[in-house]
Amino acid sequence: MSAFFVPRLRPDPRAFLRPVRLVRGEYARAYSGLPRRAWILFAVNLVNASGAMVFFFLSLYLTREMGLTAAKAGQALSLYGFGSLAGAFAGGWLSDRMGSIRVQKMSLAVTGVLLIALGQVRSVAGILPLLFGMALFAGMLYPANATSMAMVCPPDLQVKGFALNRLANNLGATIGPAVGGMLAVRSYGLLFWADGLTSLAAAAVFALLWKGARDAKNGRDAAGGAGAGAGSGAAAGAKPTGRAEPAGSEQRDAALGEAGGIGRPESGEEEATRAGEMTGPARAVASKRAPMGRSPWRDAPFLLMQVIFFFWSMVFIQVLSTFPIYMRNVYGLAENRIGQLYPVNTILIVLLEMILMEKIRKYPRTRMINVSFLLLGLGLGLMPLGRGFWFGALTVAIWTFGEMLSMPLVTALVSQRADDSNRGRYMGMNSFSFSLAFIAGPAAGLAIYDGLGPDAVWFVCAATCVVITIAFSALRPALAKR
Known part of the structure; x- marks a missing residue:
């Protein structure tokens, strides 16, 4: 009897590490290249979004704690919506005049104080003006933050910068409501204190980190200038990594309000005072500031794009307003199962959006926006065609890819049409379109739900997405x- 020797094959540990290295490489490419200030904006957004609790429980607070009827509470929430609309305009307008950094610090600090005050008031007459004021100042944050992100990121990295902001907001949205729910069970007063204090903390973190980044940049500029002399301007702005500062960084600093400027010419004594406080490069930039750019109201293609984005937002808002009711009444899912569908959206955004933005950089933005419209319509239009938790999760995944492709790309497209002198107003208009849809969308969706039937909502959403795809094309x- 003959025997055969079969050698024992040992698994190569490197084979198991290859997929890990591949995934790690994809994430490294997705997050690489972003300037330090973009990460500061991310950190501030994350702190602020993680503490955003009051809005999610505001209707319950007004009805259960304050004794308002559902109709009165709805009117109060509408007042919040109008405050957000006003804040979107004001945030953009002030960003072009005060500097977007100052607007963000003011927004976070004042919102924090008003949130704490709102939790102490026990009369409707006191709550309503505080609610409007809080919404007004909170609404200023987005256009100012988007303006800053556009200015600190080079044009080819703006989409990734806006996606980074969305990552912060989505991570925060998973933390804030969960913590807020635990606090609300004990005391709604704790809810207002926690939300207000995290807003103030975000303002403090912003001030400290931004000052540190500015001081570090000034130190590098000074060191580079001393070592290289007047003949090597590129080296003067070099970072320790060997990468040069993006072209136009001094101009962006001036428009952000960091060089003592506000992005437009100043008059007389104030300009002389600021110029005396500036260093040479900043003073040169300030002296050459261009006048305020064109108004977005005179940019016809931009206004038409905002009409299209308004209808897109009307459709998207349905996933926050009509979707839970439909899942409960038509799919028969309990509240806890409905709550488990939303993390499908959040997890996909957190894990894949930055990688997706890196992968599509070679394609035209407008083409990808068209694809996003179709994916949103497909995901929502499929909902009446199936039942059950897993089919619902599939539809969420489809429209989530539509959301990921549209939100950062539309914001980048808006930024592309502006310059440093009018970007705040453009971002404010963009924020205004979404805020207006936030007011009108739930009412329109639920009116279709009651009048034409639950399934009709999603068929209308799908048809709207097809129409806006054609219009955008x-x-x-x-x-x-431009």
Whole structure:
């Protein structure tokens, strides 16, 4: 009897590490290249979003703690919506005049104080003006923050910068409501204190980190200038990593309000005072500031794009307003199962959005926005065609990819049409479109739900997405011309 020797094959440990290295490489590429200030904006957004609790429980607070009827509470929430609308305009307008950094610090600090005050008031007459004021100052944050992100990131990295902000907001949205729910069970007063204090903490973190980044940059500029002399301007702005500062960084600092400027010429005594406090490069930039750019109200392609984005937002808002009711009444899912569908959206955004933005950089933004419209319509239009938790999760995954492709790309497209002198107003208009849809969308969706039936909502959403895809395709040539 013959025997055969079969050698024992040992698994190569490197084979198991290859997929890990591949994934790690994808994430490294997705997050690489972003300037330090973009990460500061991310950190501030994360702190602020993690403490955003009051809004999620505001209707319960007004009805259960304050004794308002559902109708009165709805009117109060509408007042909040109008405050957000006003804040979107004000935040953009002030960013072009005060500097977007100052607007963000003011927004966070004042919102924190008003949140704490709102929790101490026990009369409707006191709550309503505080609620409007809180919404007004909170609404200023987004256009100012988007303006800052656009200015600190080079043009080819702006989409990734806006996606980074969305990552912070989505991570915070998973923390804030969970912590807020635990606090609300004990005391609604704790809810207002926690939300207000985290807003103030975000303002403090912003001030400290931004000052540190500015001081470090000034130190590098000074060191580079001393070592290289007047003949090597590129080296003067070099970072320790060997990468040069993006071109135009001094101009962006001036528009952000960091060089003592506000992005437009100043008059007389104030300009002389600021110029005396500036270093040479900053003073040169300030002296050459361009006048305020064109108003977004005179940019016809931009206004048409905002109409399209308004209808997109009307559709998207349904996933926050009509979706839970539909899942409860039509799919028969209990509240806890409905609550488990939303993390599908959050997890996909956190894990994949930055990688997705890196992968699509070579494609035209407007083409990808068109794809996003179709994916949103497909995900929502499929909902009446199936039942059950897993089919619902599939539809959420589909429209989430539509959301990931649209939100940062639309914001980048808006930024592309502006310059440093009017970017705040453009971002404010963009924020205004979404805020207006936030007011009108739930009412429109639920009216269709009651009048035409639950399934009709999603068929109308799918049809709307097809229409705006066609409209945006027709608008693309005009958007290509600035």
